Amino acid sequence: MQIKENLKEYDVIIVGSGAGGGMASKILSEAGLKIAIVEAGPFYDPANPDQMTQMKWAYDSPRRGAGTTRPFGDFDQAYGGWDIEGEPYSQKGDTEFRWFRSRMLGGRTNHWGRISLRFGPEDFKKKSIDGLGEDWPIGYDDIKPYYDKVDKLIGVFGSKENLYNDPDGFFLPPPKPRLHELFYIKGARKSSVKVMPSRLSVLTKRINNERGVCFYCRQCARSCSVYADFSSGSCLIFPAQDNGGQIDLYVNSMVRTVTTNEEGKATGVSFINKEDRTEYKLKAKVVVLAASACSSARILLNSKSKQHPNGLGNSSDVVGKYLHDSTGGGRMAFLPELVNRKIYNEDGVGGMHVYSPWWLDNKNLNFPRGYHIEVWGGMGSPSYGSGFNVNDLNKFFGIKVGGYGDMLRTDMRKYYGTVLGMDGRGESIAMESNYCEIDPDKVDEFGVPILRFNYKWSNHEVNQAKHMQDTFEEIIHNMGGIALGDKPGKDRNYGLTKPGEIIHEVGTTRMGSDPKTSVVNEFEQLHDVSNVFVVDAGPFVSQADKNPTWTIMALAWRTSDYIVDQFKKQNF
């Protein structure tokens, strides 16, 4: 294959444009460095009317929003999904790992749940508490100033609660709870489950004069056209460009390897332009990987050379290992009290207004790590699936299910907005035996060797899932609700989601002070190669029950400050 070389040399090449890549782009470009962002998907701007789905109605789609082409429905802003044509991944043994990729500028930040939780002091030192996994080489005090800066730059609503392991930040005020959330509060409190305002990166109040304020359409998953929620493009990359940052965007460009020289230092990246299917080379003094934990691991493992025969940064043989996702479990409930409820606009923000942080001490439980509870429900916008099994709930009143005619209208109205759901999201233990590696036999459509996953939950996670289900049932009872569906038992791992399904896969290039047991140091710099950094969730040693995005950005900012400092000291 012909390889085209670009003669321009950048200070930094950033691979990927999600949370980590966006933050690195902003901080590094504003420090005056010349940046190239290499993104595997197309350009995307939530304000572009040709790409926008916000404020569309179900009937604007010929499938009324069904999830046939986009897994979370037609209006969800993720280009990609669990399976991408031409870019497969494989499984080892009976592993069922699910890998969600979004190929577009901003990546998965365009559709994510905006749940923006800081890790607490204990979350960095779990091994010291329960002997499992590994401690981070840094603690809360190292990252706190960066969490503070992220809060102020990007905006997150929440409330001061003075909880030791759920630290407060610089919050915008939260929205008032919706009706079903008041029911949840009542039920949860009876079970002594703490409930508090949720913490989401949605602007309930103006944060600067460039971004708009939330107008409560509940559609954050569609990426906000007035930039009132956090997406990497709208909140980091575009503002960096507007501030005069020297950023060249290479879109539809799949990075294959990090290139290295005789001394083993990185010289740039090679990538395949998806449009002309030609391989290009870009040069830079520093390479920052932000392709997502598994994609960055894949690039490193595929970057083999004489100097790095086991893949770049992999002298420890740890790249790809300690892969871990959040656990998940859920249950739905019918609230008979809400039958024929008054209809008013309760869209609110995209996602919950209230949630339950982990409220127990694992010392007294048969599983080592906690989970939080998310809650959903209410009178949502009708979309494909609304009206399915319209009167199944009749069975709780001893009335016939099914039928046809005007009675169905009455049933539709009667049950609208009467169902509530709870989802547990928990911490799993990072294990060496859960990993991604290069499949020795398969390549993608560009000829690049693909990833193969090997992953099994342990009893730690299964026992936690059982606890979730018991808790959900108790809260439902306390709300005066009726639990729907069967309670998943042992045969179904108590409803524990498949690994990868919560889309919080982290840990594949873990951080540590010992180069033999970790891939990067506390500044997310490869132990083996000083001019390569990883700023996605790969460096996570553990991930608490806190969604990873806020920590990705705080660490990426800290790393970017370090890179700027190293440039000043002329160390690159």
Next chain:
Amino acid sequence: MNRRDSLKSLVFGSIGVGVLLEGCVSGVDSETVANSLKKFNYGRTPEEKEYDKLLFSKKCFTNNQMKLISEISNLILPPNEFGSINDAEVPELIEFMAKDIPSYEAPLKDGLASLNQHSNKKFKKVFVDCDENQQKSILDLMAYPDPNLSSSEQTDDIKWFTLFRNLTMTGYYTSKVGIKELGYKGNTPNVWDGVPQDVLDQYGLSYDQDWLAKCVDQTKRNDVAEWDDQGNLVT
């Protein structure tokens, strides 16, 4: 090959159309296809647009089958002052879904055929030629699932009717007229400021004062946020 692979391959042209749309035929003129593409403006990528175009250019049901679909949908939800199944474009949706979710196609067609078999046997005519009472007497055979059986254990007729009713209901209530009838009030810029007082009263609920004190003061939503060093909002 899973379904996603097959449809994606289709978009990229490497696999025959037969994999996806077994019983569907080409036969929609290019002007109609172009109009359909223009009608549905919902932020598609070029690949997604190609896929929609492909589906619009195929016909899954004959004119007679479409007539029958419209007839049954109208029995499931008869027209009222808000509008009708046809205003809601329910038959068009059912046709589209039979192409978009290929596993729907065969059961839908089998169910339509079965309906005519019942009417022929009982009344010696096709379903659309039966009067309303005759039609309802046939639907009664399949409209009520046996509550003691799981959904997979129901008869084929009942399974089909459940699918058909689901598509009809979702088609109607996701349409302009159906959303209006349901009374959904959102998908419009607004300022959420809590559950209306009369609704709180109805359920004997109230907001905690402590909780409310933390919540957004919507009169100051446009003032740029500033904090003191302890993270207290001062604007």
